[in-house]
Amino acid sequence: MDSHRDTPELERLLLRHAVERFYAMEAELLDARQFEAWLDLLDEDIHYWMPLTRNKAFGEWEGELTEAGKDLNWFDEGKFELEQRVKQIMTGLHWAEEPVSRTSHLISNLQVEEDGDGIAARCRFLLYRSRNETETDTFVGKRHDRLKRAPGGFRIAERRIFLDQNVLLAKNLTVFF
Amino acid sequence: MAGGDRKYLGGLVRTSEGRISREVFSSRSVYEDELERLFARCWLFVGHASQVPEPGDFVLGRMGEESVIFNRDRNGKLHVFLNTCRHRGMRVCRYDQGNSRKFTCPYHAWVYSDEGGLIAVPKLESGYHNELDTAEWGLIEARVAEYHGYVFACWDEETPGFEDYLGDFRFYFDDYCRTFDGGFGEWEAFGGTFKWRMPCNWKFAAENFGGDYYHNPSHASVDAVILSPAGVEGRHTYDAVTRARELHRLNICFPGIGHTARGEYFKEDYEYMPTYQEMPVVEDYFRECYAKRRERLGEKARFFGHGGTIFPNVSYSNGVQSMGTWNPVGPHETEAWRIFLVPKDAPDEVKNVLRHYVIRYQGPSGLTEQDDMENWGYAHEGARGTIARRFDYHYGMGQGHEKRGWPAEWLGGDIYATEDVSEQNQRAFFDCWARYLDTPPGAQGARKPSAQRAGKNAEAAE
Ligand code: FES
Ligand SMILES: [Fe+2]
Numbered sequence: 156m157d158s159h160r161d162t163p164e165l166e167r168l169l170l171r172h173a174v175e176r177f178y179a180m181e182a183e184l185l186d187a188r189q190f191e192a193w194l195d196l197l198d199e200d201i202h203y204w205m206p207l208t209r210n211k212a213f214g215e216w217e218g219e220l221t222e223a224g225k226d227l228n229w230f231d232e233g234k235f236e237l238e239q240r241v242k243q244i245m246t247g248l249h250w251a252e253e254p255v256s257r258t259s260h261l262i263s264n265l266q267v268e269e270d271g272d273g274i275a276a277r278c279r280f281l282l283y284r285s286r287n288e289t290e291t292d293t294f295v296g297k298r299h300d301r302l303k304r305a306p307g308g309f310r311i312a313e314r315r316i317f318l319d320q321n322v323l324l325a326k327n328l329t330v331f332f
Numbered sequence: 333m334a335g336g337d338r339k340y341l342g343g344l345v346r347t348s349e350g351r352i353s354r355e356v357f358s359s360r361s362v363y364e365d366e367l368e369r370l371f372a373r374c375w376l377f378v379g380h381a382s383q384v385p386e387p388g389d390f391v392l393g394r395m396g397e398e399s400v401i402f403n404r405d406r407n408g409k410l411h412v413f414l415n416t417c418r419h420r421g422m423r424v425c426r427y428d429q430g431n432s433r434k435f436t437c438p439y440h441a442w443v444y445s446d447e448g449g450l451i452a453v454p455k456l457e458s459g460y461h462n463e464l465d466t467a468e469w470g471l472i473e474a475r476v477a478e479y480h481g482y483v484f485a486c487w488d489e490e491t492p493g494f495e496d497y498l499g500d501f502r503f504y505f506d507d508y509c510r511t512f513d514g515g516f517g518e519w520e521a522f523g524g525t526f527k528w529r530m531p532c533n534w535k536f537a538a539e540n541f542g543g544d545y546y547h548n549p550s551h552a553s554v555d556a557v558i559l560s561p562a563g564v565e566g567r568h569t570y571d572a573v574t575r576a577r578e579l580h581r582l583n584i585c586f587p588g589i590g591h592t593a594r595g596e597y598f599k600e601d602y603e604y605m606p607t608y609q610e611m612p613v614v615e616d617y618f619r620e621c622y623a624k625r626r627e628r629l630g631e632k633a634r635f636f637g638h639g640g641t642i643f644p645n646v647s648y649s650n651g652v653q654s655m656g657t658w659n660p661v662g663p664h665e666t667e668a669w670r671i672f673l674v675p676k677d678a679p680d681e682v683k684n685v686l687r688h689y690v691i692r693y694q695g696p697s698g699l700t701e702q703d704d705m706e707n708w709g710y711a712h713e714g715a716r717g718t719i720a721r722r723f724d725y726h727y728g729m730g731q732g733h734e735k736r737g738w739p740a741e742w743l744g745g746d747i748y749a750t751e752d753v754s755e756q757n758q759r760a761f762f763d764c765w766a767r768y769l770d771t772p773p774g775a776q777g778a779r780k781p782s783a784q785r786a787g788k789n790a791e792a793a794e
Pocket of ligand 2: 550551700701704
C-alpha cells in the first residue's frame with residue numbers, strides 16, 4: 156500500500172508549486188530591479204549569510220566554511236543592512252552598480268520540506284550578471300532558505316548562500332542572491 | 333648619476349614634474365621588473381601570529397605571484413616556506429589551513445617537516461643509491477620578522493631587517509599595532525581570509541590606501557546611507573567625532589622611504605565622544621580604552637591613524653583593523669588577500685560590532701571598497717590604450733607645498749605631513765618604486781634613505 160498517494164503527498168506538491176511560484180516572482184522582481192519590492196519579501200528578522208570557503212583536507216570538513224556570527228563571511232547580516240545596500244544603489248552614485256547590472260536569476264533542484272519551524276527550501280541557483288560593456292559574472296551555488304507563510308505567499312526568514320568559490324572571481328558582490 | 337639613462341626615475345616616473353607614465357601600470361616588461369626587483373626584495377606581509385596559535389598550525393600566504401606556507405613548527409618557531417616541492421615543483425600544501433608536522437608532496441611523495449627539512453624520500457636507497465644529500469633539498473625558506481604579531485617575510489638577504497626597513501615610519505605602524513587602549517595588547521584575527529580578484533594593476537590599490545583623501549567623491553553613496561556603526565554620520569567610526577572638532581587631516585610620508593600613511597591630528601585634547609549609545613557594553617569599552625590611551629600616550633594620543641601602505645603592497649586600515657596584500661597576477665589583474673583583527677580581550681559584543689562593520693565596509697561585499705574597485709578597474713583600462721599610453725598621469729597635486737616636520741615634531745623624524753589633499757604620498761611611493769626598479773638584480777642601492785634626506789624628492793636629490 157503506497158501511503159504517499161494520499162492527501163499529504165498532494166499537499167507537498169501544492170506547497171512545492173507555491174514555493175516555485177514565489178521564487179519565480181522573486182527572481183522577476185530582482186531582475187526588474189524592483190529592489191524595494193524585493194525587500195518586502197524578507198522577514199524583519201531575516202538572516203542573510205554567505206560564508207567564505209576554505210580548502211581543507213579530506214574528512215576535516217569542519218572548517219570548510221566560515222561560521223556565521225563568529226568569522227569573516229561575504230554576508231552575515233539582517234534586513235537593515237540589506238535595506239542599506241538597496242538604498243546605496245538607489246542613490247545613483249554607487250559606482251560599482253552604476254550603470255546597474257543586468258541580471259538573470261535561475262533556480263533549480265528545488266526541495267521543500269515543512270516542519271514545526273516553517274518551510275525549508277533548498278535549491279541550486281545560477282545568477283548571471285552582465286554589466287556595462289563586457290563585464291560578466293556567473294555565480295553558481297546552493298541556497299538554503301527558511302520560509303514563513305505570510306498573507307499572499309511567503310516571507311524569507313533565513314537565506315544561506317553557498318557560492319563555493321575559494322578565491323572570489325568577481326570583483327564585487329553588489330547583486331542580491 | 334645623471335637622470336637620463338635610468339628607465340624609471342626621471343624616465344617613466346617623473347615625480348618632480350608631477351608626471352608618471354601610464355606604462356608603469358600596464359607594461360608587461362615593467363611588470364617583470366617588478367617581480368624580480370621589487371617583490372623579490374621587499375618585506376611582504378604573510379599573516380598574523382594569531383592565525384597559527386598552536387605548534388603545527390599553518391595557513392597559506394602569498395608573496396608576489398607565489399604561494400607560501402606560513403606555519404608555527406613543533407617548537408613554536410614561525411616559518412615561511414615557498415609552497416613548492418624541491419623535486420619537480422608540485423605544491424606541497426593545497427590546504428588553506430590546518431595543523432601538520434609534515435608536508436607530503438602529492439607527486440612523488442618527498443616529505444618535508446614542519447621545520448622545512450626534507451625528511452623522507454621514496455626509494456632513497458634503490459633509486460637514488462643514497463646519493464641525494466637531503467640536507468641540501470629542504471623547502472625554500474624566507475627570512476621572517478614578527479612585529480607585534482604581524483608577520484612579514486623577505487627573500488633577499490641584502491634587504492635590511494624589518495625594523496630598519498620600516499625606518500621612521502615605525503611610529504605609524506606602531507600606532508596601527510596598538511590596541512584601542514593605546515598599549516601593545518594582543519590582536520586576534522577573525523577566522524577566514526578575504527581573497528578576491530580585481531581587474532586592475534596592484535598599484536592602483538596600494539597608492540589609494542597609502543594616501544588619497546582626494547578620492548572622497550568615490551564614496552558619496554556609502555556616506556549617504558551612513559555605514560558608520562555609530563549611525564550618526566558618514567562611513568567611518570570616527571566621522572561623528574571628527575566633524576565636531578578642530579583637527580589636521582594628514583598625509584604622511586618620508587623622503588626615501590616608500591611607506592605612506594594617513595591620519596588625523598587633533599589640535600586640542602578632547603573628552604571621549606559617545607559613539608555607541610545604543611550598545612552599553614561597547615560604549616563602556618571604548619570609553620575606557622579612550623581614557624587609558626590618553627593616559628598612556630599623553631599628547632601623542634591626539635594622533636589617530638586612518639591607514640596606510642607599507643611599501644610596496646601591504647595596506648592596512650586602522651579602526652576596521654584590516655591588513656592585506658595586493659598580490660600581482662600579471663600587469664592587468666590583482667588578487668587581494670585581507671584579514672581583519674580585534675583585540676583578543678575585548679568583550680564579545682565589541683568583537684561582533686566590529687566584525688559586522690568591517691565586512692560591510694571593505695572587500696567585494698563591502699559598501700565602500702566596491703566603489704573603489706570600480707574606479708581602479710576602469711582607471712586601469714585607461715592605462716592600456718596605445719594612444720592613452722602616450723599621455724602621462726598627473727601626480728602634481730601639492731607639489732612644492734609639502735610641509736616638513738609639521739604640525740608636531742613628535743610625529744616623526746624626517747617627515748612630510750601635509751594637510752587634507754596632496755599627492756606627496758603617491759610621489760614618495762613611486763620615487764621609491766622607481767629606485768627599486770632601476771636597480772638590477774645583484775646590484776645594491778635600491779633603498780638608500782640616508783642619501784635621500786637632503787632633497788625634496790629623490791629625483792632632485794640625485
Ligand atoms: S614533485 Fe614533489 S616529490 Fe616529485
Ligand atoms: Fe576608498
